[in-house]
Amino acid sequence: MAYELYYWPGIQGRGEFVRLALEEAGADYIDVARSSIDENSGVGALMAVLEGEDIVHPPFAPPFLKDGDVLIGQTAAILLYLGDRHALAPRDATKRLWVHQIQLTIADLVAEAHDTHHPLGADFYYEEQKPEALRRAKHFREERIPKFLRWFEHILTHNPDGDKYLAGKRVSYADLSLFQAVEGLLYAFPRRTKAILAEVPRVAALHQRIAQRPRIRAYLDSGRRLEFNEQGIFRHYPELDGYRRGL
């Protein structure tokens, strides 16, 4: 039976981290909210789960994944589940937890990237919190992006099985997620991210390596991959990347 992935249509968002794992696994899945097969698909189907009064394990927010009777929310929990089922995580318990720890740190990076354009929260549009976004983005750009990317570089450098993957000798869901995080940073903060990537060659190489994996390449080249845009988590506002008008 195909997995059912539920995420907001129109943006990559956190759903994309799950999509990349499903694509790399070659798993059969339905992207429910982007489908319009019948009344059990589309955004209505997503809202029906979110608002369902009788759901025993309700997700707090998308993305969530249905695998038969199992319903899982929270991106990192979904990846923990898929990692075991599709050999996208080490079998060794300590290494498996290590990959999860990396994933949770990627989740923190993603949340901080979001907050650069929405420091005052989801109650206001970007245009209503632009001065605040400028202040928050400066710190993210100058301190946090380098700190995160250097942490990944350290991990790759110290992996006893080589510097190709974050853990062990094989690709894990955390590698796929780091690829996506770098993609997002390159979209949102191209000037700053390119400069930092030059200092973290193993992270830059991992980003390229994942893009060339046959199933990921096929997915990226397909029409299924949504484009980044200014409704998602990673948004390109040149002013937040350090460009000033007139310069």
Place this chain on the structure above:
Amino acid sequence: MAYELYYWPGIQGRGEFVRLALEEAGADYIDVARSSIDENSGVGALMAVLEGEDIVHPPFAPPFLKDGDVLIGQTAAILLYLGDRHALAPRDATKRLWVHQIQLTIADLVAEAHDTHHPLGADFYYEEQKPEALRRAKHFREERIPKFLRWFEHILTHNPDGDKYLAGKRVSYADLSLFQAVEGLLYAFPRRTKAILAEVPRVAALHQRIAQRPRIRAYLDSGRRLEFNEQGIFRHYPELDGYRRGL
């Protein structure tokens, strides 16, 4: 061998979620950065791990836990590890993942609570971002606290094993963490949180029930439990709880 917990001294912060699990388990642990036994303790010992050049599995930030050779960062990952070892999580794989999913959602709540007083990030003091904090806190107080607490109430209401715990018939680390989240909300936003708790009786009862567990009660009454304060994640600034000067 005793666990070694590493977290900033002086605040409960995210370390407290780990402490509560260790206390409930009756586990032997050293709170390293709060100790001053020898040169291997204190904040210096914490910084030595954070800045260690040769650490294979470096934590990105505190808290982190050492169990012999195993070093684990990220609060939710630490709890996943402790949950298995101390029967603080269900054995059934699906329920175990469900408890983890709840924990990740509590982590989101905690991050949002922090951002109410630091919407512009850690680069500025609260006093430097007070107007922004007022705007962000309003949304958190009016929309997010009720949304989160009602979600936990739904989970308790629908638990097939009864409404005493979030999952199954026994206490899990997620119950302990929900207790701590409610404690934090009551400290930081007493007016608003008390009003909402009246609408979610099962969450309020769980909060009371956890406080009365013998080991937790003993810990809360001991001098080991730090007080909440205005350096931590949950901070009591009356203006962020909706009080206005002169009213």
